[in-house]
Amino acid sequence: MLIIEIFKLSLNTLRTNKLRAILTLSGIVIGVFSIIAIMTALSALQSGIESGLSQLGSNTFQVQKFPAVNIGGPMNAKYRNRPDITYEQGVKLMEKATTYKYMALEYWKSGKVFKHGQFATNPNMGICGTTPDWTYTNDYYVKDGRFLSEKEIQSSADVCIIGLEVVEKLFPKSNPIGKKILLDNRDFIVIGVFEPKGESFGQSLDNIAIVPITKMLEIYGRRESLNISVQASSKDNYFETVENVTSVLRVIRGVRPGDENNFEIYSNESLISSVNSFTQYFKYGAGFISFIALLAAGIGIMNIMLVSVTERTKEIGIRKAIGARSSNILTQFLVEAIILSQVGGVIGIILGVLSGNLLGIYLQASVVIPVDWVIIGLVSCTMVGIIFGVYPAYKAAKLNPIDALRYE
Amino acid sequence: MESLIKIENIVKRYDMGAEELYALKNVSFEINKNEYVAIMGPSGSGKSTLMNIIGCLDTPTSGTYILNGKDVSEMDDNELAHIRNKEIGFVFQTFNLLARSNALHNVELPLVYAGISKNERIKIAEDALASVGLEDRMKHKPNELSGGQRQRVAIARALVNNPSLILADEPTGNLDTKTGEEIMALLADLNSKGNTIIIVTHEKDIAKHARRIIKIRDGLIADDTTKPLKGEI
Numbered sequence: 001m002l003i004i005e006i007f008k009l010s011l012n013t014l015r016t017n018k019l020r021a022i023l024t025l026s027g028i029v030i031g032v033f034s035i036i037a038i039m040t041a042l043s044a045l046q047s048g049i050e051s052g053l054s055q056l057g058s059n060t061f062q063v064q065k066f067p068a069v070n071i072g073g074p075m076n077a078k079y080r081n082r083p084d085i086t087y088e089q090g091v092k093l094m095e096k097a098t099t100y101k102y103m104a105l106e107y108w109k110s111g112k113v114f115k116h117g118q119f120a121t122n123p124n125m126g127i128c129g130t131t132p133d134w135t136y137t138n139d140y141y142v143k144d145g146r147f148l149s150e151k152e153i154q155s156s157a158d159v160c161i162i163g164l165e166v167v168e169k170l171f172p173k174s175n176p177i178g179k180k181i182l183l184d185n186r187d188f189i190v191i192g193v194f195e196p197k198g199e200s201f202g203q204s205l206d207n208i209a210i211v212p213i214t215k216m217l218e219i220y221g222r223r224e225s226l227n228i229s230v231q232a233s234s235k236d237n238y239f240e241t242v243e244n245v246t247s248v249l250r251v252i253r254g255v256r257p258g259d260e261n262n263f264e265i266y267s268n269e270s271l272i273s274s275v276n277s278f279t280q281y282f283k284y285g286a287g288f289i290s291f292i293a294l295l296a297a298g299i300g301i302m303n304i305m306l307v308s309v310t311e312r313t314k315e316i317g318i319r320k321a322i323g324a325r326s327s328n329i330l331t332q333f334l335v336e337a338i339i340l341s342q343v344g345g346v347i348g349i350i351l352g353v354l355s356g357n358l359l360g361i362y363l364q365a366s367v368v369i370p371v372d373w374v375i376i377g378l379v380s381c382t383m384v385g386i387i388f389g390v391y392p393a394y395k396a397a398k399l400n401p402i403d404a405l406r407y408e
Numbered sequence: 409m410e411s412l413i414k415i416e417n418i419v420k421r422y423d424m425g426a427e428e429l430y431a432l433k434n435v436s437f438e439i440n441k442n443e444y445v446a447i448m449g450p451s452g453s454g455k456s457t458l459m460n461i462i463g464c465l466d467t468p469t470s471g472t473y474i475l476n477g478k479d480v481s482e483m484d485d486n487e488l489a490h491i492r493n494k495e496i497g498f499v500f501q502t503f504n505l506l507a508r509s510n511a512l513h514n515v516e517l518p519l520v521y522a523g524i525s526k527n528e529r530i531k532i533a534e535d536a537l538a539s540v541g542l543e544d545r546m547k548h549k550p551n552e553l554s555g556g557q558r559q560r561v562a563i564a565r566a567l568v569n570n571p572s573l574i575l576a577d578e579p580t581g582n583l584d585t586k587t588g589e590e591i592m593a594l595l596a597d598l599n600s601k602g603n604t605i606i607i608v609t610h611e612k613d614i615a616k617h618a619r620r621i622i623k624i625r626d627g628l629i630a631d632d633t634t635k636p637l638k639g640e641i
Contacts, residue, residue: 005520016508318504321465322565323493323521325486402465405504 003335006328010336017308024304025344027297028384032348032377033355035290039373040356042279042286047366059238060137061267063228063249082262083253084225087217092252093228094131099244101233102133105226107216114162114209115182116170125166126208127183129216137229145177145192148212156214161192163206183209186219242267294380297344298388305337305392316396317404330397337389338382345381349374411474412572412604413439413462418471418481420457420627431457432468433627439606439620441572444599446615447608449624456577458624459608463496463575464488476572493521497566501578503558505550505565511537512546515565522569536564540594556587563594567603574598576607580614592617 014021066079090105097103107129114121128134132148135141142161152159160183167176176190188211197205213226232241242265255262266274309316316329353374357367420432431454439445449455460466461473464480467488473481480491498504505514515533524532537546540560550558559579566574576595580588596617599605607618615621623631 013508314504315506318506319517319521320489321463321492321498321504322518323489323569325489325521327486328521402460405465405500 003331006331006335007339009332010339013336014339020304021340024301025340025347027300028294028341028344028381029348029351031290031293031297032345032381033352034293035286036349036352036370036373036377037356037359038286038290039283039370040353040368041359042282043368043370044357044360044366046276046279047368058139059232059235060139061230061232061238061242061245061265061270063230063245063263063265065225065263067264067266084223085228085253085263086222087213087226089249089252090226090228093245093249096252097230097245097248099232099237099241100230102136102231104131104134104137104229105213106130106134106229107213107220107224107226109184109216109220112184114166114170114184116176116179119170119172121166121169121207124207125183127211127216128208129211129213129220131213133231134210134229137231140197141195142192143195144175145190147192148210153212153214156218157212158186158188158215159191159212160188161194161210162190163194163204163208164196165204165206166209167193181209183211184219294384298341298384301337301340301385302388302392305333305389306395308336309333309392309396312396313399313404313407316399317401317407320399320401321405326397329399330393333393333396334386334389337393338385341381341385341389342378345378348381349377352377410441411438412441412443412476413437414472414474415462416472418458418461418468418473420454420461420466421469430627432461435471435624435627435629437622437629437632439604441604442599442602443604443620444596444618445606445620445622446618447606447622447624448610448612448615449630450610453624454627455608455610455624459575459577459606462573462606463498464491489521493518494569495572497563497569497571497574499559499562499566499574499576499579501581503550503555503562503582505558505561507550510547510549511542511553511561511564514550514561515568518565518569533564533568536568537561539567540564554587555583556590559583559587559591560594563591563598567598572604574603574605576605578609578611578614579607580609580611588614 063085065082065085087105087107094103094105108126109128110126111123112125112127113123114125130148131153132150135147145161147161148159151157160181162170162176162181170176170181171179176193179190181188181190188209194206194208199205228245230241230245232238246261246265249263250261253262319329320326353369356370360367415438416436418432418435419430422429422431433454435454435458447455447458457466461468464475464483465488467483468481471481472479475491476495478491480488483491492498505511506517509517512530512533515536516529519529519532534543534546537543540563542557542560542564545553545557545561548557550561553561563574566576574595579595580591583591592614595605595607605618607614609615619637620634621631622629
């Protein structure tokens with residue numbers, strides 16, 4: 001007897017018992033759906049994070065006091081007790097380090113209000129005090145006007161370059177260049193406007209004003225640690241640059257040989273890898289929960305197949321009497337169980353990919369299909385079908401035709 | 409006459425814990441091709457056990473059973489399934505049709521297990537249904553057919569593999585007298601066309617359609633009588 005015949009037979013049986021089949025496979029649907037939805041959302045999120053992190057310029061790394069991603073609770077004392085990265089350390093690093101191409105010091109303040117005449121922004125603007133190389137290390141372009149000059153840094157000039165969002169809010173109809181603007185209630189002259197940069201993780205990158213770092217220190221004091229962003233001249237000497245900057249900064253910050261760095265260096269790549277290791281935990285958790293869901297669904301299939309075998313005892317007797325072998329009966333019931341779990345699996349995968357991507361789109365990530373998890377889903381559904389279908393099918397195959405025919 | 413069934417010293421013993429129950433104590437007989445035989449006996453006589461053994465649904469504890477030249481008494485389950493498929497057509501008291509399948513599919517089923525291709529299967533099954541007068545009921549499900557029609561479907565299913573033996577177990581037990589007579593006439597007609605038929609019954613009226621009556625009592629053959637053909641003696 002051909003497997004195609006058995007397949008048709010099983011399909012027919014399931015069709016005549018639609019409600020039961022649907023209820024049984026819904027268990028599988030839910031199990032597969034949960035794993036695929038979570039994996040799809042995570043993959044979408046991950047690719048979103050990766051493209052978001054690429055906002056940093058290429059071959060660029062950051063030096064700061066605290067790690068970029070801190071897994072395992074609040075910032076611990078190890079990081080808090082480190083000395084701040086000061087302006088003087090930064091300037092010395094720029095002098096002494098040899099292999100970098102661009103280097104900028106950054107001093108950020110967020111949640112500020114900018115004003116011009118009767119116009120004011122929301123209190124979600126960021127001010128960054130920095131040095132002339134900042135546009136290169138952060139991948140910004142000045143559209144109109146110019147960026148900070150070395151002279152303006154030294155003289156701590158009241159000048160700023162603003163992002164597009166600031167322009168739209170404060171200068172809806174006029175050209176901002178040369179105009180006076182209030183940044184956190186202090187006067188600045190606008191000398192340049194950035195090209196729009198877009199968003200990263202749903203946060204605008206265009207709601208900023210850049211001022212000389214010296215001015216920033218004057219206004220907000222020196223009690224905060226600075227960031228240093230560095231760009232290597234090429235991919236080839238990226239690691240050399242990291243090495244050089246690290247060793248020079250260790251000397252400047254007085255780290256003894258053999259001691260751990262008292263600062264963190266991170267790049268796009270290292271951020272991505274730490275995000276990945278973070279999502280890994282989610283994946284293990286989701287995988288485990290889905291495994292339990294599939295187990296429950298498998299028991300559901302086994303239960304319904306056992307009921308089905310009992311209900312169809314007479315049918316099995318008839319089939320055996322007219323010449324069905326035990327193996328024919330076994331295959332028939334096994335195929336039924338596999339079809340149930342496969343159909344459930346496919347529906348679960350489709351729903352999972354759809355809703356995972358919807359969540360991804362909501363979180364502004366791109367659409368992905370996690371092929372590896374789709375394959376894992378299909379394989380584990382088949383396994384569930386076989387594992388939980390074998391016993392009922394075996395029970396059916398082993399029925400004695402005489403007893404089965406007599407069964408009412 | 410060519411022998412179809414040769415049963416020699418068949419014993420069937422059931423072990424009921426400490427007790428041993430002999431359903432068949434020692435049974436021997438032969439049935440030739442194209443015979444029409446009724447096996448009679450009260451309930452508990454062993455006639456059902458004998459029928460199961462003849463039908464290859466069960467194997468004897470000892471003794472030999474040769475069916476159409478093949479020793480089936482030592483066969484395993486798969487070989488017996490093959491013999492049931494090829495050599496035996498069953499007709500049951502309760503019809504035993506698949507309730508969810510139409511008449512055509514029910515008749516087709518033995519051919520499915522025989523591995524015959526779809527097109528050929530349908531053609532053979534249609535012919536079988538036509539031969540029992542159901543050509544216009546092929547797409548009906550059992551619950552859309554009368555009792556007599558259901559038994560005709562069952563007979564068509566029994567015929568479809570062209571078996572060497574038709575084994576009918578109380579074929580009229582669930583039918584009214586008139587319909588029962590029609591079914592018996594159909595079986596007689598099949599016999600006249602060369603089929604070997606064994607009916608198992610406890611009704612004398614039904615048994616009298618057969619030319620030869622084997623009576624079973626307490627696991628033994630109590631009587632084995634063949635009516636003379638008209639014109640013989």
